Amino acid sequence: MPDYDELTAFLGEWGPFQRLIFFLLSASIIPNGFTGLSAVFLTASPEHRCLVPDTVNLSSAWRNHSIPLEMKDGRQVPHKCRRYRLATIANFSALGLEPGEDVDLKQLELENCLDGWEYSKEVFLSTIVTEWNLVCNDAWKAPLTTSMFYVGVLLGSFISGQLSDRFGRKPVLFWTMGMHTGFSFLQVFSVNFEMFTLLFALVGMGHISNYVAAFVLGTEILSKSIRIIFATLGICIFFAFGFMVLPLFAYFIRDWRMLLMAITLPGVLCGALWWFIPESPRWLISQGRVKEAEVIIRKAAKFNGIVAPSTIFDPSEADHISGLLRTFS
Numbered sequence: 001m002p003d004y005d006e007l008t009a010f011l012g013e014w015g016p017f018q019r020l021i022f023f024l025l026s027a028s029i030i031p032n033g034f035t036g037l038s039a040v041f042l043t044a045s046p047e048h049r050c051l052v053p054d055t056v057n058l059s060s061a062w063r064n065h066s067i068p069l070e071m072k073d074g075r076q077v078p079h080k081c082r083r084y085r086l087a088t089i090a091n092f093s094a095l096g097l098e099p100g101e102d103v104d105l106k107q108l109e110l111e112n113c114l115d116g117w118e119y120s121k122e123v124f125l126s127t128i129v130t131e132w133n134l135v136c137n138d139a140w141k142a143p144l145t146t147s148m149f150y151v152g153v154l155l156g157s158f159i160s161g162q163l164s165d166r167f168g169r170k171p172v173l174f175w176t177m178g179m180h181t182g183f184s185f186l187q188v189f190s191v192n193f194e195m196f197t198l199l200f201a202l203v204g205m206g207h208i209s210n211y212v213a214a215f216v217l218g219t220e221i222l223s224k225s226i227r228i229i230f231a232t233l234g235i236c237i238f239f240a241f242g243f244m245v246l247p248l249f250a251y252f253i254r255d256w257r258m259l260l261m262a263i264t265l266p267g268v269l270c271g272a273l274w275w276f277i278p279e280s281p282r283w284l285i286s287q288g289r290v291k292e293a294e295v296i297i298r299k300a301a302k303f304n305g306i307v308a309p310s311t312i313f314d315p316s317e318a319d320h321i322s323g324l325l326r327t328f329s
Contacts, residue, residue, distance in 0.1 A: 004282060005224060007312060008297055013223050015304035022230055024277055025218045026238040028177065028210075028270045033242015034249075034263035035184065035207050039146040039200075041250040041259060045129045045139070047120035050083035050113035058093045065089075065099040068110060080117075081136035085109045112136075125254040132193045145197045152204025160209035164216060170279040173213035174271070180206030181267030188260050211239070220280040285313070 011017065052058070052066045067083050069076040088109060089099075097103050119130045128134065134141045156176075164172040183202040190196035215235055219227040246263065253259040278300075281293035294312050301308035 004285070008281075009223075010306060010309065011223070011297070011300055012304060012306065013225055015306070017300040017303040018222055018226055020303075021218065021221050021277065022226065022234055024273050025214045026230070026234040028173075028214055028273055029235055029239045030242040030245075031181065031263070031267040031270065032207055032211050033239045033244075034246050034266070035180065035203060035242075036239070037243055037246055038260070038263060039149060041124075041246075042128055042256050043134075043142040043145055044124055044127045045135060045142060046122075046124050046127065048080055048117045048130075048135055049078045050081070051116045051118045052083065052086065053115050056086050056090055058090060062089050062093040062099055065105060068105070068108075081113060082110045083113060085111045121254075123254070124256075127256045128190075128193065128196055131256070134193065141193055141197075145193075145200050148197050148201040149204040149207075152201035152206075153208045156205035156208040157212065159205075160212040161216075163209070164213050164283075168279055169213055169217040169220065169283055170274075170277060173210065173217055173277070174274055176206045176209035176213060177267065177270055178206075179203075180210050181264060181270070182206075184260065184264040184267065188257050188264070211235075217277070217280050220282040221278070 049067050052063060058066065065084075066086070066089060067078040070079045071077075084105070085108065092099075092103055099105055113136065117133060117135060124130070128145070129142050132138075132141075160172065160176065180203055183199045183206065187196055187199045187203065190199065215231065218230045218235065222230055249262050250259055253262055278296045279292070281296050284290070284293035284296070290313050297312055298308045
């Protein structure tokens with residue numbers, strides 16, 4: 001008894017329909033590549049030091065020596081999390097004493113960055129670190145956002161397959177695509193670290209679920225030889241393309257909110273693919289929806305300029321094929 005691949009072999013291997021599906025499904029993964037490494041730029045920690053307010057009356061010498069030095073990579077750099085006690089050095093400044101000459105700086109009392117931090121804008125204009133001061137005692141929060149993203153990826157990898165088996169490959173592909181894009185868009189308007197982190201976990205769930213749904217849909221629609229290329233090169237290369245283009249976006253857009261907006265917008269465009277990407281005929285047959293599967297295959301044959309057989313799935317064999325597909329899906 002012929003299997004699904006034999007019954008649909010008349011479509012050919014690499015016709016216009018197969019090329020369209022190959023390209024569109026692969027291209028829909030580019031935004032996933034953007035998100036996969038976006039945390040490198042969104043959560044970057046620029047060089048920083050304690051802020052010394054202009055309202056504090058200090059001489060230029062004391063202002064230049066208001067931050068203690070520490071050893072880093074064999075050289076002395078300003079401390080990132082401590083400063084000399086401002087009340088003390090302001091008093092010395094008022095008395096006309098000079099730092100290092102009249103006052104031994106090593107003996108001065110230190111205090112935390114009570115007035116916040118000043119950040120270098122040489123590389124980044126802003127990141128979530130500079131937005132919410134995720135440094136010093138709160139430095140653990142920035143890497144936590146990345147960890148939560150991958151917690152979302154883990155959870156999404158558990159449920160995406162079950163969802164696509166239950167509701168179909170195409171609906172889950174676009175639901176999770178919308179989830180990935182929608183929650184990324186909401187991140188742009190985050191008002192605090194907690195909101196950003198929670199949304200990032202939800203983005204991670206959509207990120208992996210979208211990828212898995214596109215992967216499965218492509219391998220089920222495309223023919224044997226092409227699905228191998230799709231699974232090993234097509235979808236992976238387009239994902240990697242997103243990785244490669246992301247630094248270009250980040251080079252020209254140094255503000256984290258604008259950068260996130262820029263890498264989110266391409267996902268909105270992918271919504272238009274709903275009208276070009278069909279449901280998996282294999283999945284439809286496994287659900288007993290043979291007529292719907294046949295309509296898709298006949299449209300594919302017409303797109304390829306091929307005349308489909310009058311009968312694609314013999315009713316007497318349809319139940320058997322459906323059972324086989326349910327077994328291996």
